[in-house]
Amino acid sequence: MATYILRRILLSIPVLFGILFATFALGRLIPGDPCRAMLGEKATKVVCDEFIHRHGLDKPIPVQFGVYVNEMVHGDFGRSFRFSKPVTALLMERLPITVELSFFALILSLIVGIPLGIISAIRHNSWADVTTMLWANVGVSMPVFWLGLMLQYLFALALKGTFLQLPPSGRLSPGLIVPPFYTVWNLHLVKGTFTFTLLDFISRMNIFNGILSSNYHLVGDAIVHLILPAFALSTIPMALIARMARSSMLEVLGQDYIRTARAKGLRQRVVIMKHAFRNALLPLVTVIGLSLGGLLGGAVLTETVFNLSGVGRILYDAITARDYGIVQSFTLVIAVFFVALNLLVDISYAYLDPRIRLE
Amino acid sequence: MTVTTEKIKSLDAEGLSLQSVSLWQITWRRLFRRKSSIVGLVILSILILIALTCQWIAPYNPTLSMLDVKPPQDLQRRAAPCIHAFGCPQDQPQHILGVDGNLRDQFSRLLYGSRLSLMIGLSTVTFAIILGTVLGALAGYFGGWIDNLIMRVMDVLLAFPSLLLAIAIVTVLGPGLINALLAIGIVSIPAYARVVRASVLSVREMEYVSATRALGGDTTQILFRRILPNALTPLIVQGTLGIATAILDAAALSFLGLGAQPPTPEWGSMLGAERNQVFTAPHLVFFPGIAIALTVLSFNLLGDGLRDALDPRLAHVS
Numbered sequence: 001m002a003t004y005i006l007r008r009i010l011l012s013i014p015v016l017f018g019i020l021f022a023t024f025a026l027g028r029l030i031p032g033d034p035c036r037a038m039l040g041e042k043a044t045k046v047v048c049d050e051f052i053h054r055h056g057l058d059k060p061i062p063v064q065f066g067v068y069v070n071e072m073v074h075g076d077f078g079r080s081f082r083f084s085k086p087v088t089a090l091l092m093e094r095l096p097i098t099v100e101l102s103f104f105a106l107i108l109s110l111i112v113g114i115p116l117g118i119i120s121a122i123r124h125n126s127w128a129d130v131t132t133m134l135w136a137n138v139g140v141s142m143p144v145f146w147l148g149l150m151l152q153y154l155f156a157l158a159l160k161g162t163f164l165q166l167p168p169s170g171r172l173s174p175g176l177i178v179p180p181f182y183t184v185w186n187l188h189l190v191k192g193t194f195t196f197t198l199l200d201f202i203s204r205m206n207i208f209n210g211i212l213s214s215n216y217h218l219v220g221d222a223i224v225h226l227i228l229p230a231f232a233l234s235t236i237p238m239a240l241i242a243r244m245a246r247s248s249m250l251e252v253l254g255q256d257y258i259r260t261a262r263a264k265g266l267r268q269r270v271v272i273m274k275h276a277f278r279n280a281l282l283p284l285v286t287v288i289g290l291s292l293g294g295l296l297g298g299a300v301l302t303e304t305v306f307n308l309s310g311v312g313r314i315l316y317d318a319i320t321a322r323d324y325g326i327v328q329s330f331t332l333v334i335a336v337f338f339v340a341l342n343l344l345v346d347i348s349y350a351y352l353d354p355r356i357r358l359e
Numbered sequence: 360m361t362v363t364t365e366k367i368k369s370l371d372a373e374g375l376s377l378q379s380v381s382l383w384q385i386t387w388r389r390l391f392r393r394k395s396s397i398v399g400l401v402i403l404s405i406l407i408l409i410a411l412t413c414q415w416i417a418p419y420n421p422t423l424s425m426l427d428v429k430p431p432q433d434l435q436r437r438a439a440p441c442i443h444a445f446g447c448p449q450d451q452p453q454h455i456l457g458v459d460g461n462l463r464d465q466f467s468r469l470l471y472g473s474r475l476s477l478m479i480g481l482s483t484v485t486f487a488i489i490l491g492t493v494l495g496a497l498a499g500y501f502g503g504w505i506d507n508l509i510m511r512v513m514d515v516l517l518a519f520p521s522l523l524l525a526i527a528i529v530t531v532l533g534p535g536l537i538n539a540l541l542a543i544g545i546v547s548i549p550a551y552a553r554v555v556r557a558s559v560l561s562v563r564e565m566e567y568v569s570a571t572r573a574l575g576g577d578t579t580q581i582l583f584r585r586i587l588p589n590a591l592t593p594l595i596v597q598g599t600l601g602i603a604t605a606i607l608d609a610a611a612l613s614f615l616g617l618g619a620q621p622p623t624p625e626w627g628s629m630l631g632a633e634r635n636q637v638f639t640a641p642h643l644v645f646f647p648g649i650a651i652a653l654t655v656l657s658f659n660l661l662g663d664g665l666r667d668a669l670d671p672r673l674a675h676v677s
Contacts, residue, residue, distance in 0.1 A: 018515030019519070021515075022515055137659055140603075141607075141653075142648075142651075143614070145634070146630060146647075149634055152637060153638065293519075293521065297523045300523065315526070319530050319615065319616075319617065324530065327531075331526075334519075335524075339518050
């Protein structure tokens with residue numbers, strides 16, 4: 001198992017290097033003066049000279065790439081002229097919001113998608129199957145941003161005054177004060193240390209922060225605000241997961257060992273969950289891994305529609321303001337994040353199917 | 360004798376026949392046996408029809424503001440739909456889906472949008488298929504370091520969430536429809552390269568390839584006449600589903616303001632321009648979205664149908 005994991009990690013190094021090269025190339029492809037592209041139109045000559053010298057922009061391309069890799073590996077993403085803050089700090093502030101949204105969207109798509117897929121497979125060609133597959137087809141075809149806007153209209157305006165009313169945007173009701181859980185716990189942390197960064201990252205996810213500080217009012221408010229964006233973001237992965245769960249269950253249900261299990265008189269529940277579903281899991285994990293990329297991309301659209309100040313929303317603002325530095329480094333970070341998630345998916349294969357470990 | 364004829368007929372119905380039937384005839388027949396593919400084909404046919412005839416069926420020019428109509432129409436910005444048949448007063452000008460924030464007829468814009476969407480889907484996928492096929496064929500046929508180099512580059516492209524990479528590329532190239540198409544085309548190359556490479560690898564060692572080589576066939580002949588036709592069916596399926604993704608991604612880029620620029624009647628940018636008006640003028644957001652969803656749905660249904668029709672082994676699974 002350890003060898004397998006190690007090999008997977010080693011295999012992803014060239015990909016990471018390629019990602020670095022791709023984002024570097026993107027940065028160099030920006031038309032015009034790189035300094036003014038990165039620091040904004042108003043950058044003075046003194047500032048520009050300093051910038052060019054610091055990033056080695058007056059040196060040959062291979063040296064520039066070396067400087068870039070060195071900076072990125074050390075987590076130095078430069079400063080954003082739009083937010084006048086180091087990009088790294090901005091990232092640590094905003095990434096938790098995107099992680100929270102994507103995480104709940106993924107959970108939602110799993111707890112809805114998998115059972116629907118299994119039921120469709122068991123009751124193959126029944127009305128439940130046909131309806132589920134119809135919805136799965138519609139689900140993968142809807143633009144996320146449109147669905148988000150329609151949900152806002154439906155739940156914030158059309159259902160206003162009913163118990164189904166949900167807030168159209170934002171993360172919390174106005175006026176709600178959120179003390180980070182580590183202050184509630186009376187922890188005295190030093191800013192800049194690893195522990196502080198980690199705890200601060202967690203505390204920025206409202207739901208976890210609420211749970212950890214036993215502030216259940218906050219948890220409830222955060223969940224109410226998260227339902228619509230998480231649902232909008234979850235539709236595509238949900239549909240893909242339901243389809244894959246169905247087709248891989250159908251495949252497994254036709255196997256001889258299922259017939260054997262039935263023949264020896266096992267209950268349907270046991271046959272489905274223990275014999276069939278476990279074997280249908282592998283292709284399902286692949287699809288989950290693939291839909292993570294869709295979640296991260298979709299987060300840009302969902303956060304824009306629902307006004308959530310996550311990574312995606314910043315990216316949108318940065319595009320509008322032509323803050324190339326942010327676009328470049330956020331693309332890099334999200335791609336690295338995506339590679340790491342896929343690594344986890346690969347490792348989970350080995351856990352789910354022992355044969356893979358030996359390959 | 361009659362028994363034999365009937366047998367042939369029943370085999371015909373199965374898509375199997377003693378008479379020679381081409382792959383496309385079989386595929387066509389199988390396609391029509393699925394309700395969902397018929398639905399997909401019907402929606403797509405209607406869309407193509409609209410795209411071809413929109414200059415005659417659209418009541419207005421899609422980029423024309425109602426202020427410039429003679430005599431100027433007395434309209435509110437983002438006015439609700441007015442349909443005479445449904446009780447809208449006769450003295451008001453008819454706008455089936457209302458007018459947008461710039462006093463343009465929403466219905467005409469929606470009709471013209473079909474043209475752009477189909478064009479976007481076809482052009483990006485054609486671009487990606489051509490480059491992907493060339494790269495995949497080179498990688499699969501020559502193997503060795505060429506294969507390694509090409510496929511590692513594809514791995515890097517796949518390491519980015521596709522929409523995100525497209526956003527990054529367009530940000531650098533500058534917003535605009537052509538750049539957006541280029542970006543979506545680039546991010547979809549790896550899928551096709553992989554499909555073609557896999558087919559080439561499985562066919563390369565076949566005896567008929569050796570036979571062609573023994574008969575003195577050169578590399579081009581082997582690649583284009585013997586190997587690539589085998590990659591055609593998975594490419595068609597991937598391509599049809601790819602059109603759906605491309606349209607969706609292009610709409611997303613336009614929604615973010617990176618794709619088609621105003622006043623181009625593109626569904627994504629129409630939605631993006633009016634997204635803050637969803638509470639006051641929902642019709643301006645609702646209909647472009649429905650149009651995108653229907654178009655994407657038609658390609659998805661058709662792609663699924665084609666996959667089952669071209670590969671009968673999958674038919675029992677989905």
